[in-house]
Amino acid sequence: MTTSKFAIAVVAGMLALPAAAQDYSWKPDRPINIIVPWAAGGSTDQVTRVVAPILEEALGTEVVVVNQPGASGSTGTQATLDAPRDGYTWTANAIANNATYAVTGLIEDTSIEDYAIYLHVANVPLVSVNADAPYQTFDDLLKAMGEGSVTVGTAGVNSSGGMALAAIKESSGGELNGARMITYDGGNPAVIAAASGEVEVTTQLAVEQTEMVRAGRLRALTVLSDTPLMVEGIDPVPPITQFLPEFEVAADYFGVFIPVGAPPEVYETVNQIWQDKVMISEALQAYATDRGAVFAPSFGQDALDRAMPVVVAEACARVTRGEAVLDPSEIGITCPAE
Template sequence: MSALSRIAIVAAAAAFAAPLAAQDYSWKPDRPINIIVPWSAGGSTDQVTRVVAPILEEALGTEVVVVNQPGASGSTGTKAALDAPRDGYTWTANAIANNATYAVTGLIENTSIEDYHIYLHVANVPLVSVNADAPYQTFPELLDAMQNGSVTVGTAGVNSSGGMALAAIKESAEGDLAGARMITYDGGNPAVIAAASGEVQVTTQLAVEQTEMIRAGRLRALAVLSDTALEVEGIDPVPPITDFMPDFHVAADYFGVFIPVGAPQEVYDTVDQVWQDHVMNSEALKSYATDRGAVFAPSFGEGALEKAMPVVVSEACARVTRGEAVVDPSEIGIDCPAE
């Protein structure tokens, strides 16, 4: 079964799992809601948003449309959501670390996580995988090739989870991994397909984007950026990167949907309640997470921000360390720990 087929089945299950309850909420939308996914179809953000959208649609009693608008490491679609009328009908979706740090890298000026009401659903983990025909059988072998040879790595760009994963690996490696050459695509799915087809040798995109290709024998997973092994049905356990890099810093990579501030308060009050009533215990979302190698972790509001701040701080401050920051994180309320 293809990845998109699995997603369609899970999304259909979500639609039947949640009863129509629009009358229970103070906000009753009278037209479709658009969720802008700032990445291409089939990637991690797109996958999970298409599972969550039917849950929201059924609860709110209106159509929820997922709109793919990729470009510039997710900043093109994100800015489109910020520029849209603040009436509650245009949302966006992403990894929270992206929305919180676009200003740090200069991709979107004068923005921070305070521009959104936050609704998280899963945490994702990047995988280091190679094309099935690549000669690298272990993560140390791949590191050696990155240090002493030339290796192409497919990601969705420097600001994507895959791009940040590769940068973190380079930063933590004992030697210079100058041989790792990043090739960027419009989303995680195209980057993974490139690795599976042999267009590039490696990908560091998220597990949810890779599991189908690994099950099909097109990719071979060498390490997961976690401190515990990744265990997903149909795939051999993937060793944690801390087995090879004990000091590697791991922070859970939370994903969600975000509603720009400025809409009527009843919008946020309603979505808060919908999240509590229909997403926090969604069987469809749990099934998606289990099948694809994600962590089921819904939350919203201040609790969501508190949960996600470690990855926000980690990614923002890593930009400073790597010389990629054009705005100091402190200017958008992120304090980096003293070295």
């Protein structure tokens, strides 16, 4: 992967001691918009609304979360890229989405190098079924997907739930033709659809499902991890590697992204705030613990390095599945040799 020269330049030499809030070099004079390209209540929306008040207090200005769903998150992301590059319009997402929109053709001529990167948590997809569904184990569900028709609610092919379903199909040898994906404008609507029985299954993120699992409206069968999911109030959820030992797991990092081209003091200030405030935030840690996410804030080159496994995995999986319209190498992503 060709790393972002911009990101390296922005963070170089900026890991000094934390600055006091009044010493931040950028003092915004109007509200900042963070465009969440998914519906309200989903994973990206949830965590962004935890992070926004931290940024708001540090910056001394309003930070507004704007939901703009559509086209697997590409509508709101494109709106962010089209906005003036003045530091007042950011976006939020899973980094694998922003890094691979060009691969799937949802957004042309873009890559992760279009952003300064600020990550906060890593999420894991959870496979859950409606509480009245007959599937008691993940093996039961796999058998049904291979023999009949099973509806699976996700936020679209480019969402974490959509990619999770595709990865399960691929790891199962492509024999799950009975799994029929039904798409929604975000993870929250997809989870609600599964809890209400509109669909039988959802593969959206654990943070979007834990409340419904706790309430007994969903039954969690497996987590897309190599370790069990341990969340208070929920029985341990077995890892998918217990059922599909060859399943490849990569941490799915989420964050906020500021398009390049703004004044340097914008990135200098947000770097400092991320280090001063976000990386030690008790509110963010509590959210992660309660919802089944991993507290993992980082920014700049460190963030890119941490996220590269999931970026490569998702981009190259698109090629394997025949979903790519652009070779990942054209945006600096090198797929491993077969």
